[in-house]
Amino acid sequence: xxxxxxxxxQAIRALLLPPLAAPVTPVASGPGHPLDPEQREAAxxxxxxxxxxxxxxxxxxxxxxxxxxxxxxxxxxxxxxLALTYSNKAAAxxxxxxxxxxxxxxxxxxxxxxxxxxxxxxxLHHQAAGLPPDFKVLDEAMALAVLEGLLAELALVHxxxxxxxxxxxxxxxxxxxxxxxxxxxxxxxxxxxxEGLRAAVSPEEIERAEKAVEVGRVYRIYQQAxxxxxxxxxxxxxxxxTELLSRNPAIRDQIRAKHRHVxxxxxxxxxxxxxxxxxxxxx
Numbered sequence: 001x002x003x004x005x006x007x008x009x010q011a012i013r014a015l016l017l018p019p020l021a022a023p024v025t026p027v028a029s030g031p032g033h034p035l036d037p038e039q040r041e042a043a044x045x046x047x048x049x050x051x052x053x054x055x056x057x058x059x060x061x062x063x064x065x066x067x068x069x070x071x072x073x074x075x076x077x078x079x080x081x082l083a084l085t086y087s088n089k090a091a092a093x094x095x096x097x098x099x100x101x102x103x104x105x106x107x108x109x110x111x112x113x114x115x116x117x118x119x120x121x122x123x124l125h126h127q128a129a130g131l132p133p134d135f136k137v138l139d140e141a142m143a144l145a146v147l148e149g150l151l152a153e154l155a156l157v158h159x160x161x162x163x164x165x166x167x168x169x170x171x172x173x174x175x176x177x178x179x180x181x182x183x184x185x186x187x188x189x190x191x192x193x194x195e196g197l198r199a200a201v202s203p204e205e206i207e208r209a210e211k212a213v214e215v216g217r218v219y220r221i222y223q224q225a226x227x228x229x230x231x232x233x234x235x236x237x238x239x240x241x242t243e244l245l246s247r248n249p250a251i252r253d254q255i256r257a258k259h260r261h262v263x264x265x266x267x268x269x270x271x272x273x274x275x276x277x278x279x280x281x282x283x
Contacts, residue, residue, distance in 0.1 A: 118241035180235030
């Protein structure tokens with residue numbers, strides 16, 4: 001029942017990537033590894049929002065796992081707990097650690113990346129998001145292929161490379177991805193770039209503004225191509241899911257009612273799109 005593109009990409013990665021190293025046994029926050037007073041205070045915090053500020057190796061993830069165990073011990077339903085992070089590796093580690101402290105609850109807790117959570121929201125509510133049920137998600141290589149197919153209409157000037165026309169597409173795609181991380185649409189990007197060009201005075205300012213206008217034009221063409229091909233790229237997953245919830249209060253309330261306890265690991269990696277999504281899924 002999984003999308004064909006998803007299965008294909010997983011199969012390709014399994015075939016081409018090097019074998020995974022043996023997993024390191026996670027350190028449990030059980031009786032043998034007691035929390036220090038500050039960690040325990042964070043783990044047993046009440047319903048108010050809390051940001052735990054601590055350096056590397058100080059047990060932030062261990063405290064988060066202890067927090068999950070504390071919630072379960074208070075008879076909070078595991079299905080009401082949402083644990084988010086920023087990489088598949090970190091999510092897998094979190095799942096392993098949860099399994100050590102509460103094996104029965106682990107399958108019921110939603111644990112994963114912001115992008116995976118956004119994808120699930122868009123799959124479940126594709127109609128409200130203005131998407132077809134069979135939309136595809138492009139990885140970076142596939143997104144570059146879309147841009148390569150549009151080269152003839154991009155009319156590149158500052159990003160033109162006669163030796164290899166595709167070599168300048170990567171920095172453009174990264175700029176588009178950064179814009180989506182800041183929830184800046186193609187139309188808003190173009191508008192801001194054109195305003196910057198009108199205000200530019202020195203040759204350096206003019207060239208920089210012209211490049212921004214060119215990126216904005218490519219962004220607009222690229223985004224229309226994604227729409228025409230029923231596709232989303234990686235940056236769309238958090239951006240579009242945030243828009244989905246902000247524009248559909250009934251769906252937002254449903255998500256809030258389900259995920260009463262939201263925990264975020266590696267919060268220092270947040271961007272505007274991910275913090276906006278958090279604002280939508282928390283009261």
